[in-house]
Amino acid sequence: MNVVNASGWKPSMGEGGTSGDAVTASGDRGLMLEEPLIFELAGEPTTGVDFEHCELEPIAALDKHLRKAPLALPGLSEGETVRHYTRLSRQNYAIDLGPFPLGSCTMKHNPRLNEKVARLPGFADLHPLQPGDTIRGALEVINELAFWLIDLTGMSGVAMSPKAGAHGELCGVLCIRAALEAKGDAREVLLVPESAHGTNPATAAFAGYRVENIPATAEGRVDLDALKARLGPDVAGVMITNPNTCGLFERDMKAISDAVHAAGGYVYCDGANFNAIVGKVRPGDLGVDAMHINLHKTFSTPHGGGGPGSGPVVLSEALCPYGPLPFTAKTADGIVHLVEEDNAAEFDHKQAFGRMVAFHGQMGMFTRALAYILSHGADGLRQVAEDAVLNANYILRSCEDLLDAPFGQSGPCMHEALFSDASLAEHFSTLDIAKGLIDEGFHPMTVYFPLVVRGAMLVEPTETESKKGLDRFIASLRHVAQRARDGDEALHDAPHFAPRRRLDETQAARKPVLTWKPAAED
Numbered sequence: 001m002n003v004v005n006a007s008g009w010k011p012s013m014g015e016g017g018t019s020g021d022a023v024t025a026s027g028d029r030g031l032m033l034e035e036p037l038i039f040e041l042a043g044e045p046t047t048g049v050d051f052e053h054c055e056l057e058p059i060a061a062l063d064k065h066l067r068k069a070p071l072a073l074p075g076l077s078e079g080e081t082v083r084h085y086t087r088l089s090r091q092n093y094a095i096d097l098g099p100f101p102l103g104s105c106t107m108k109h110n111p112r113l114n115e116k117v118a119r120l121p122g123f124a125d126l127h128p129l130q131p132g133d134t135i136r137g138a139l140e141v142i143n144e145l146a147f148w149l150i151d152l153t154g155m156s157g158v159a160m161s162p163k164a165g166a167h168g169e170l171c172g173v174l175c176i177r178a179a180l181e182a183k184g185d186a187r188e189v190l191l192v193p194e195s196a197h198g199t200n201p202a203t204a205a206f207a208g209y210r211v212e213n214i215p216a217t218a219e220g221r222v223d224l225d226a227l228k229a230r231l232g233p234d235v236a237g238v239m240i241t242n243p244n245t246c247g248l249f250e251r252d253m254k255a256i257s258d259a260v261h262a263a264g265g266y267v268y269c270d271g272a273n274f275n276a277i278v279g280k281v282r283p284g285d286l287g288v289d290a291m292h293i294n295l296h297k298t299f300s301t302p303h304g305g306g307g308p309g310s311g312p313v314v315l316s317e318a319l320c321p322y323g324p325l326p327f328t329a330k331t332a333d334g335i336v337h338l339v340e341e342d343n344a345a346e347f348d349h350k351q352a353f354g355r356m357v358a359f360h361g362q363m364g365m366f367t368r369a370l371a372y373i374l375s376h377g378a379d380g381l382r383q384v385a386e387d388a389v390l391n392a393n394y395i396l397r398s399c400e401d402l403l404d405a406p407f408g409q410s411g412p413c414m415h416e417a418l419f420s421d422a423s424l425a426e427h428f429s430t431l432d433i434a435k436g437l438i439d440e441g442f443h444p445m446t447v448y449f450p451l452v453v454r455g456a457m458l459v460e461p462t463e464t465e466s467k468k469g470l471d472r473f474i475a476s477l478r479h480v481a482q483r484a485r486d487g488d489e490a491l492h493d494a495p496h497f498a499p500r501r502r503l504d505e506t507q508a509a510r511k512p513v514l515t516w517k518p519a520a521e522d
């Protein structure tokens with residue numbers, strides 16, 4: 001193998017390097033440092049702090065629970081400790097370090113203002129069991145955010161409590177089930193387009209529905225005729241992502257809703273991609289009955305590393321009476337009210353099913369999302385959508401001569417650009433492109449999703465990336481794509497410059513090693 005970077009320097013291969021590579025003693029490469037666990041670093045059981053010898057007698061009541069030997073805590077000086085954690089932090093790619101072009105994830109800049117607001121003691125120190133009259137301000141924040149979500153989507157009410165997108169889907173589909181059952185018309189089937197996010201069919205099945213796929217047209221949108229042909233008295237509704245996971249706006253959405261309603265069903269919209277249309281289109285005007293909003297995508301609350309998420313579900317007038325409590329509804333006077341068990345009757349709320357969660361939801365995400373909304377205003381949010389779409393189209397049109405864009409002819413994309421592996425040399429794959437980007441210093445895009453496209457690469461730049469930043473990313477993506485077209489064998493072994501080489505993806509996902517055991521206990 002012959003790997004040379006732009007400056008002509010040939011790297012040595014640390015741990016995980018393929019056989020035959022030179023191995024450095026430390027595993028370090030340049031200023032990328034291998035870092036042992038803190039237990040492995042610690043030598044003498046010293047500490048950075050000297051405690052005075054304790055003259056007190058051990059408490060007799062502890063008896064046999066008294067510690068016999070020192071606790072095996074690593075003994076490190078302050079300097080060693082700071083370096084350890086700083087080095088670890090440098091091995092973690094983060095949104096504050098570079099772009100995160102993960103399609104369908106909407107990895108946005110997290111404004112520091114949001115963080116400051118969320119840390120105000122009145123919000124950060126709330127306890128869910130605090131007496132109601134001590135949390136009026138927090139409830140006001142929830143109501144204010146609910147007002148904005150209702151207003152931006154053109155819907156009638158919102159259940160704020162679901163914990164993330166998939167949980168919101170479950171909430172929305174349970175509302176559809178409750179509304180149908182209230183009419184004595186329980187149905188069995190939910191229709192889901194074949195390009196849907198995996199959570200959609202999973203939600204439908206979890207809620208007790210049989211899932212049937214609707215095909216896509218050649219241009220990557222829901223096949224309206226096929227959908228209409230399948231509608232009937234057994235169909236509870238559809239779950240449609242708009243903009244869809246091919247990065248396209250479903251132009252037939254209103255026609256889809258009208259047909260589903262005429263057949264007695266309801267329309268669920270997966271709103272994870274709301275970032276592309278916020279302030280431009282109101283899903284309520286398109287006939288949507290229920291839609292989750294990922295605050296951790298569209299409204300910039302931090303995500304990654306497992307959460308936390310927040311997935312409020314907006315509901316149409318028809319589904320509002322069936323939302324889970326606590327529920328936020330807009331009355332005819334335009335005011336948003338919080339509906340709970342004690343005032344449900346006043347709002348003709350059916351309490352059809354229990355709560356989705358014990359309390360009100362993700363307060364920390366509510367404060368951040370409201371700070372984001374208020375600091376942008378309605379015009380600013382529309383600008384967010386326009387810039388996100390512009391950025392994605394810039395990437396699409398700057399790379400489609402090298403990377404196959406399967407729906408490049410279907411008109412402008414929304415906030416993400418979709419490519420396939422069709423233009424790569426034989427034996428080169430989407431995975432090679434993703435790993436090659438790591439060597440270029442970029443987090444890879446979403447790969448192998450959506451499933452309707454072979455070797456899919458879904459690139460979402462978000463609106464805050466500058467033109468300069470996009471140009472750097474495009475140059476790198478084009479460079480890696482060119483290598484994959486030319487059959488550059490070294491690309492198969494990328495990444496070469498990361499702390500870890502190419503992992504066994506299956507083993508890494510299924511059997512991650514998350515604990516450390518001292519060698520003696522192995």
Ligand SMILES: *Cc1c(COP(=O)(O)O)cnc(C)c1O
Nearest residue numbers: 104164165166197199270272309
């Ligand atoms: C992210 C996403 C979901 C799921 O949302 P979570 O908050 O991760 O549960 C559903 N559908 C689409 C299209 C998404 O992008």
